[in-house]
Amino acid sequence: MKVALIGLPQSGKTMLFRALTGVEAGREKGGLTMGTVKVPDARVDRLSTIYNPVKTTHAAIELVEAHAPHRSERKANESALDGAFLNLVKPMDAFLLVARAFDEEGLSEPAKDATAVVDEMLLADLMLVETRLERDSPEQRKGRPGMPVEEREALDRCKAILDDGKLLYSADPDLAVLPVLRTYAFLTARPILVIANVAEGDIGADPAAVLARLGLPVRGLPTFAACAKVEAEIQDLPEEERADFRAALGVREPVMDVAVREVYAALGLVSFLTTGEDECRAWTIRRGTPAPRAAGAVHTDIEKGFIRAEVISYDDFIALGSEAAAKKAGKYRLEGRDYVVRDGDIIHFRFNI
Ligand SMILES: Nc1nc2c(ncn2[C@@H]2O[C@H](COP(=O)(O)OP(=O)(O)O)[C@@H](O)[C@H]2O)c(=O)[nH]1
Numbered sequence: 001m002k003v004a005l006i007g008l009p010q011s012g013k014t015m016l017f018r019a020l021t022g023v024e025a026g027r028e029k030g031g032l033t034m035g036t037v038k039v040p041d042a043r044v045d046r047l048s049t050i051y052n053p054v055k056t057t058h059a060a061i062e063l064v065e066a067h068a069p070h071r072s073e074r075k076a077n078e079s080a081l082d083g084a085f086l087n088l089v090k091p092m093d094a095f096l097l098v099a100r101a102f103d104e105e106g107l108s109e110p111a112k113d114a115t116a117v118v119d120e121m122l123l124a125d126l127m128l129v130e131t132r133l134e135r136d137s138p139e140q141r142k143g144r145p146g147m148p149v150e151e152r153e154a155l156d157r158c159k160a161i162l163d164d165g166k167l168l169y170s171a172d173p174d175l176a177v178l179p180v181l182r183t184y185a186f187l188t189a190r191p192i193l194v195i196a197n198v199a200e201g202d203i204g205a206d207p208a209a210v211l212a213r214l215g216l217p218v219r220g221l222p223t224f225a226a227c228a229k230v231e232a233e234i235q236d237l238p239e240e241e242r243a244d245f246r247a248a249l250g251v252r253e254p255v256m257d258v259a260v261r262e263v264y265a266a267l268g269l270v271s272f273l274t275t276g277e278d279e280c281r282a283w284t285i286r287r288g289t290p291a292p293r294a295a296g297a298v299h300t301d302i303e304k305g306f307i308r309a310e311v312i313s314y315d316d317f318i319a320l321g322s323e324a325a326a327k328k329a330g331k332y333r334l335e336g337r338d339y340v341v342r343d344g345d346i347i348h349f350r351f352n353i
């Protein structure tokens, strides 16, 4: 999964990148800063203490900071999202929109800033739809065949939603993932989560009250508050000291946990687990993924040569204490190609190459 940090310049994207990845500077690639967010999962930690494997690997989300042009580099009336930026964020699965809210009372305008960015995204989508529909008009086609009917209908529906000022994903999440629309890579067809980057003084406060004071949420988008600076500083501490610091400062939940949970929820993601003496690991898949495709997350050879999945749910495994005990209790299942993998399944794939 790929998630992009977006937002106006100076909103705290780089600071939040540090807070979410724990690294000072990500890898630079084509105008993007890239890093990984470790998906917190107590189940992996617990399995690791049981199997004592050589390696323990959490699921990971790829995080990218997309540098929009700096405010001072933009001319008046110029879009906050230029063409280069739009192309860079096309491969993303979801967006974390950072809104600056850490200035003295009244100086930050997070609701206005977030709305401005979302409106730019909506406008970019609308322009794309209109261009494509225009090109498909009989006058422009001059006898050449038009686009397939279902594509045309999907685009008409997109146009109606965007004309109405609504985001594609919020208005119709099923339409947003239609295969005929995939090549368009509409920005608003992907979930947008807003993070209000609040001041230190707001850390311990009631989140609902803080958001209400800031005029958030906007456009019904899922929104949470975090202080990127403090969370980044906490990441610099040794792991065993972090919880105490968070408690002392009143941080209710690390921004990493909140962000990962929200991204998982928005994208319908679940994790399955693999165990062994070599490695205990969590893997991310979309809810509803059948066993062979889940195997493909581990290795394409396992998907190709898939025979069966040996499955124990994590809860059964922990309750019964061992694989042998789970087998004896009938909680060890052999599943075929049609089996839909569930969150927390511990799986051994049987395959031949
Ligand atoms: N007080 C405070 N300052 C912050 C916070 N987050 C970012 N900043 C400062 O705001 C400026 C812009 O932050 P940066 O992360 O570079 O923003 P970006 O342009 O969106 O990547 C920097 O000087 C940061 O130190 C925060 O939570 N609190």
Ligand SMILES: [Mg+2]
Pocket (backbone or CB within 6 Å): 013, 014, 015, 065
């Ligand atoms: Mg930055």
